[in-house]
Amino acid sequence: MKKRIGVLTTGGDCPGLNAVIRGVVRAAENLDFEVIGFRDGFEGLLPEGGNYMVLNDANTAGIMAQGGTIIGTTNKGNFISKVGKGDITQIKAEVMERARSVIRCLGIEGLVVIGGDGSMTTAHQLFEGGFNVVGVPKSIDNDLEATARTFGFDSAVACVCDALDRLHTTAKSHRRVMVVEVMGRHAGWIALHGGFAGGADVILIPEIPFNSEKVAEAVMAREKAGHYSSMVVVAEGAHPVDGDQLLRQGDTVGEVRLGGIGEAVARDIATRTGKETRTCVLGHLQRGGAPTTLDRILGTRFGIKAVELIHQGIFGAMVSYQNYNVRHVPMADAVHKLRLVEPDCELVRAACAVGVSFGK
Numbered sequence: 001m002k003k004r005i006g007v008l009t010t011g012g013d014c015p016g017l018n019a020v021i022r023g024v025v026r027a028a029e030n031l032d033f034e035v036i037g038f039r040d041g042f043e044g045l046l047p048e049g050g051n052y053m054v055l056n057d058a059n060t061a062g063i064m065a066q067g068g069t070i071i072g073t074t075n076k077g078n079f080i081s082k083v084g085k086g087d088i089t090q091i092k093a094e095v096m097e098r099a100r101s102v103i104r105c106l107g108i109e110g111l112v113v114i115g116g117d118g119s120m121t122t123a124h125q126l127f128e129g130g131f132n133v134v135g136v137p138k139s140i141d142n143d144l145e146a147t148a149r150t151f152g153f154d155s156a157v158a159c160v161c162d163a164l165d166r167l168h169t170t171a172k173s174h175r176r177v178m179v180v181e182v183m184g185r186h187a188g189w190i191a192l193h194g195g196f197a198g199g200a201d202v203i204l205i206p207e208i209p210f211n212s213e214k215v216a217e218a219v220m221a222r223e224k225a226g227h228y229s230s231m232v233v234v235a236e237g238a239h240p241v242d243g244d245q246l247l248r249q250g251d252t253v254g255e256v257r258l259g260g261i262g263e264a265v266a267r268d269i270a271t272r273t274g275k276e277t278r279t280c281v282l283g284h285l286q287r288g289g290a291p292t293t294l295d296r297i298l299g300t301r302f303g304i305k306a307v308e309l310i311h312q313g314i315f316g317a318m319v320s321y322q323n324y325n326v327r328h329v330p331m332a333d334a335v336h337k338l339r340l341v342e343p344d345c346e347l348v349r350a351a352c353a354v355g356v357s358f359g360k
Contacts, residue, residue: 023303
């Protein structure tokens with residue numbers, strides 16, 4: 001039997017996943033590995049014989065520019081181990097054994113797990129259970145501590161910036177306040193970078209609890225200066241100094257679902273200022289579409305590095321981007337540690353220097 005590498009994508013989708021898959025396949029074929037792509041994340045490890053497709057140069061040609069993932073993904077199922085900020089559950093022993101049987105039966109020498117913090121938490125449990133696992137960090141939130149950047153983030157920021165460019169014109173035409181809610185559960189990187197690049201006047205992020213009165217004051221200060229429209233970007237996890245994050249109703253399997261803060265901020269601004277406000281929730285638009293050039297390159301480099309680690313017999317590691325180089329770190333250093341925005345970081349100070357309010 002030819003040497004085999006397994007690969008799966010798990011958790012929320014994002015632009016760049018297919019670039020990683022293509023990088024894994026191209027690098028693996030050069031080292032004479034066959035690549036097995038497990039469908040629908042970790043769940044593909046459970047059916048008898050596995051639920052998978054053989055990946056090769058022919059069926060991965062041209063996928064780098066595509067959003068999503070050709071092998072599917074899920075953030076539900078039997079392998080959910082991270083159920084909230086800091087809350088961990090153990091994967092059931094019978095689930096681990098079924099997955100181990102499939103890996104053994106298919107002759108998988110190493111498994112590439114492409115996912116975010118929750119996925120890396122699961123991957124680390126698999127490694128501790130004896131699986132040969134290598135992690136590839138994926139997150140539009142850019143919130144993994146052990147890597148300076150995750151692929152998917154740049155594409156999400158580009159989506160936010162494009163939305164702000166479009167909304168500026170309608171806001172000015174009607175002299176409105178436009179409140180744009182973006183993703184960012186516990187980390188405000190998307191709101192900060194997207195808002196800064198898109199010329200937002202107010203940026204609200206989870207790391208800097210905001211004062212609603214200060215937000216209204218910033219809008220009225222612009223009014224007095226002759227700027228009759230304002231753009232407010234708010235991360236879904238942002239919250240006022242005297243309040244908590246807003247949760248969506250419905251399915252709470254895995255991480256809790258946040259949302260609604262944009263509408264709440266818009267209502268408050270309207271009440272305090274008397275100005276007409278509108279809300280735009282970008283939601284999953286930030287996860288869809290073609291990846292940016294940066295995410296295509298970074299995703300491909302991550303996939304290549306993951307294969308190199310398996311070839312070298314280095315497991316329990318996660319690929320990491322540091323100082324413009326792709327390296328690797330112990331997976332234990334990559335889980336349970338979120339990389340958050342420092343409230344006094346250089347980019348926050350730069351935004352303040354050009355008049356952006358953080359509601360402080």
